Amino acid sequence: MTVTDTATTGHEAGRVTVLEASSVTMRFGGLTAVDDVSMRVHEGEIVGLIGPNGAGKTTFFNCLTGMYVPTEGTVTLKGAILPPKPLKVVRAGMARTFQNIRLFGNMTALENVMVGRYCRTSSMALTSILRGPKFKREEAATRERAQELLDYVGLGRSTELLARNMPYGDQRRLEIARALATDPQILLLDEPTAGMNPRETEETMGLIFKIREGGLAVVVIEHDMRFIFNLCDRVLCLVRGSLLVEGTPDQVQSDHRVIEAYIGGDDEEESV
């Protein structure tokens, strides 16, 4: 085995597959939003998902997380097939953020993250009313873990602020903290730096690297090419619902079909 071989194939083969989407297709009536897309994500890997507007990136995310039921294809997490129900997907260990921030605006930052702990805690009605030692222990643990996660994403001081009063960049971090609270094995981020200034973008990159260090796999949708190519181990480019190119950032970056898809509308017409 040569050195170059280990760099390309060994990278893939030596690691455990966390998420595998095989031939996922999503049709809305006559429109095929996602067409036969397959993706494999390994442990500790950061995968980027790019493509022009309307390419089906977010729809693909929704298929992965069970918010849409794919017309065809399956999604497996660590070998087990995921039922297309958001609740079960989260419990199985996949968490996400949203393109247009969907925090619980009238809750504090801490409460938002505590909601994320919901699926990993179990106090029900009677326990909550009786307030036994189990309830108190679990409540304290939830609070402690939530505070820990806020510290982790750099919002340790904003604990008691209402989410709707927080600056835009902080809201994006809070969404990540909330997703992390569900103890995921893989994190899906939908445009985590949209609307951020360069400084905040850089901090977000640091945060995502830190999350990867913790052993999580990360899939990122982003329009900011520099961000994607600096961040990701592997990049997938979707165009009009189908997978156009998959490869390392360098490969994708230099692929003329990707450049065409983004800026070369005229070229396409000529070639047809």
Add this chain to the structure above:
Amino acid sequence: MSRRILPDSVRATHGPKAPWLALAGGILFLLSGLLSWSYDDRILGDLSIRFYPAGIQLYAMLFGVIGVILAVLLLRRPPWLSPARGLRILGTTGIVFVVWIIASVAYQSGGLINANEGGWVALVGAVLLTLAGHLSPEVDIDVRRWPRLSSTLEIVIIVVLMAILLFTVAYTLDIQDGVIFASFLIALIGLAGGLLGTGFGGYLGFIGANNRRPLLLAAFLVAFLFPFTQDGSDANMSIATQVLIFATTALGLNIVVGLAGLLDLGYIAFLGTGAYVAAMLSSSGFATIGWKPPFVVVMLIGAATAATFGLIIGSPTLRVSGDYLAIVTLGFGEIFRLAMFNLDGNNGPDLTNGPNGIPAIPDLELLGFDFGEVHTVAGIPLGRFSNYYFVLLLLLMFVMLVFTRLNNSRIGRGWVAIREDERAAEAMGVNTFGLKLLAFSVGAFLAGLAGTIKAHQDTSVSPDQYVFLESAFLLSAVVLGGMGTVVGVLVGATILKLLPEKLREVNDYRLLVFGLLLVVMMRFRPEGLVPSKRRQLEFHEEDQELSELLQAEHLQAEHLDPEQLEPEHLQGAK
């Protein structure tokens, strides 16, 4: 938040005169109390005598006192109060109050000529107060400057407030004349609104939050002592027990509506389920079931039956969006009533005696304590209604406990998340369907519990007690009082049950009055009289000023300094 009627230029030139206008208005109000309001001395508890204020003249003088206090505050300018807002509320309500009385005098004594100088002086005073409120500059309330009191002083404030509450309730119940009662209510709204609207209400909430236990203790002491103020009379106690049943049921409904955000239009059916179960299992001669278990067992069966119905209704409908639930529950309420109407032996089994219902349900007897008899405690006789009052008070406490504990738990957080964004909540692992079903069945369970006691207190059950209108009233109590709070629902339920009892004159129009009241509420204060902070925020998504004020109040209550809360990465940038 401010409603600016006057142009900025007028406010700028005449603003400095505002405190003096307010002072003049307050003094005119004080003066009007000493003058005669009516030529006719037979109406409204005699307002014809000069320099001997009584009844309504005293209310006018209270307007004056608050007006003067607010005027002084305008001059002193404390940073944590905004007297302008209080003055606007006080003045506007003052105008309504005076016009209402002048109109009543004119109507009752046959002509406007009978309205004497007192009313007109007060009217000028009210207009001056309103004008001052609109002229004076808005103060951005700085809650960080809230005065810090010693804990003893804070508890003293709570005790004084509770004493005022007990006195006000006793006084209100004592008023027999409908017009005077209405005047008192208007005055109460103006006086309380004028004081609390300055931002003082937020401060009182802060004190209350600091002393939760003493506050609860004092409140229950007041409620517990109330029957002892009635000297064995059942007149007010009968109203009080009705208020308690209504409030308990409304609080159960508030779990469904206020916490989980589900619209239930047939809630009264769950109360009815409990009542019918208790009636059928009672030792009434008309009871249709031979088994007579002890009452504690009956309570559990009634509540469990109601909860089962809740599960049956809820499980198919809660998966879809809210509107369907409203329609299905509306239908369920009618189905329940018609089923009770028809299960008379001719159309199916004889369970309910049809339209006749089950009468002659005997009084409760628990541990040898007969609820039908008069018991004398410390020389004060406590009648039948007082006995039920104490049991219902215990039940209310239980429902309050369930409400607050569920609200402050993992489940409560889940409910808030569902109200905020159901799809996002589900994507974060919140079992939305399960939590909605839980709210629905817990609400049904508590209503069923209340129903079993209600059957014995009413001594009979019949289908016409459980019509749609009752569900609508329960919902109104929740909306009027404040979704998601305990105190709000208690206030709403008290108003809705007490008003028809006291305002017999307008009883025929009560639906019209409640309808108007709700419309006005939706326009000016959709979050209810005593809203939860979260609900207030939800109703004013666009109001940045409000969210920052509530944010500051929250930080203050948590004893945190906002200056220290800047995220680290922003501090470097400054």
